[in-house]
Amino acid sequence: MSEFMRLDAKAPATLGAVVEAVTRLSTLSEAKILELVSAGKIEELFPYKPASGQPIPADTVAEDELAEASARPLSRKQRDALIESSLPAAANKKSRAFSKG
Amino acid sequence: MRCGSRRFVRSAPSKIDRQRLVDLRVTDMTAGDALWWDARLGPKHAPIAARADRFWSWSVLLPLCHVVQRAKRRYCRPLVIWARTDNGRFLRVGMSILIEDYPYLDVAHPGDSHFIWFMSAADAGVLTSEFGLSQPPALGRVLLDNGIVLSQNAGFEGRVGLHAAAAGGDALLEVYARCGLLRLPPQAELPPPLRRPNDGRYFYADEAVAEALAAALDARR
Numbered sequence: 001m002s003e004f005m006r007l008d009a010k011a012p013a014t015l016g017a018v019v020e021a022v023t024r025l026s027t028l029s030e031a032k033i034l035e036l037v038s039a040g041k042i043e044e045l046f047p048y049k050p051a052s053g054q055p056i057p058a059d060t061v062a063e064d065e066l067a068e069a070s071a072r073p074l075s076r077k078q079r080d081a082l083i084e085s086s087l088p089a090a091a092n093k094k095s096r097a098f099s100k101g
Numbered sequence: 102m103r104c105g106s107r108r109f110v111r112s113a114p115s116k117i118d119r120q121r122l123v124d125l126r127v128t129d130m131t132a133g134d135a136l137w138w139d140a141r142l143g144p145k146h147a148p149i150a151a152r153a154d155r156f157w158s159w160s161v162l163l164p165l166c167h168v169v170q171r172a173k174r175r176y177c178r179p180l181v182i183w184a185r186t187d188n189g190r191f192l193r194v195g196m197s198i199l200i201e202d203y204p205y206l207d208v209a210h211p212g213d214s215h216f217i218w219f220m221s222a223a224d225a226g227v228l229t230s231e232f233g234l235s236q237p238p239a240l241g242r243v244l245l246d247n248g249i250v251l252s253q254n255a256g257f258e259g260r261v262g263l264h265a266a267a268a269g270g271d272a273l274l275e276v277y278a279r280c281g282l283l284r285l286p287p288q289a290e291l292p293p294p295l296r297r298p299n300d301g302r303y304f305y306a307d308e309a310v311a312e313a314l315a316a317a318l319d320a321r322r
Contacts, residue, residue: 029297030200038153052136087164
């Protein structure tokens with residue numbers, strides 16, 4: 001789980017607030033979430049963003065720098081790694097704490 | 102009869118010159134990819150009113166989709182499509198988030214499928230003017246094919262579903278129909294877990310459509 005920041009403040013969000021928002025979102029259909037995101041209204045239900053601080057990657061990379069994705073189903077371990085990589089590097093290295101929002 | 106598993110597509114026709122193929126590669130999406138897209142392409146896409154993804158923040162979507170689907174005991178598979186630029190290096194040109202093992206939309210044939218939740222192709226004009234890609238690839242079929250191939254390789258025979266965002270209007274419906282997907286009739290019921298009225302914007306590929314669409318791209322894998 002990432003360290004999320006509130007959108008309307010510099011302060012981190014509380015673990016409880018993020019869990020509550022995720023739980024609320026998980027009651028909605030995928031189509032409903034897509035509509036909210038596309039209408040720019042996801043902030044009403046999830047007013048957080050991952051903690052930043054990571055530099056923006058270069059625009060381009062050499063072919064040998066690309067690790068091509070497997071088209072086969074992933075193992076449990078690969079899936080866990082994929083979820084972990086969805087979080088900013090700084091948050092990855094820290095404990096999975098949420099701070100006050 | 103096809104033997105073995107399919108790979109992802111590795112080239113696509115240019116949108117400028119359909120006779121030219123552009124090299125593609127597919128990688129798993131990381132936080133850095135999402136950050137790059139939001140920082141470098143997001144501001145260019147935001148003013149384009151016709152884009153259904155103009156408000157999407159991939160940095161938020163990527164972890165959020167993972168945790169929301171884990172809460173439903175499903176997994177997401179977020180992918181990035183890269184294209185070879187004029188200088189030979191690769192640039193991010195497409196993004197997608199699929200849900201694995203999702204209820205198949207055609208309730209007359211109960212089963213599992215993959216659901217293509219979010220997908221974006223970078224604006225061709227922006228790629229050309231800002232990123233040195235004089236031959237931007239046509240990605241619609243490639244984005245769908247990634248889902249079909251993953252579904253086939255997972256044992257779901259290529260069955261996929263998606264919902265066309267209302268923000269994409271009628272034009273987005275036409276895109277998916279043109280790509281060869283089947284449109285779920287507006288009066289059709291949805292699988293019970295979806296808990297939503299059918300708004301007529303759902304599309305899917307059954308086994309036959311999926312195989313035909315995938316086979317059409319086999320020469321480019």
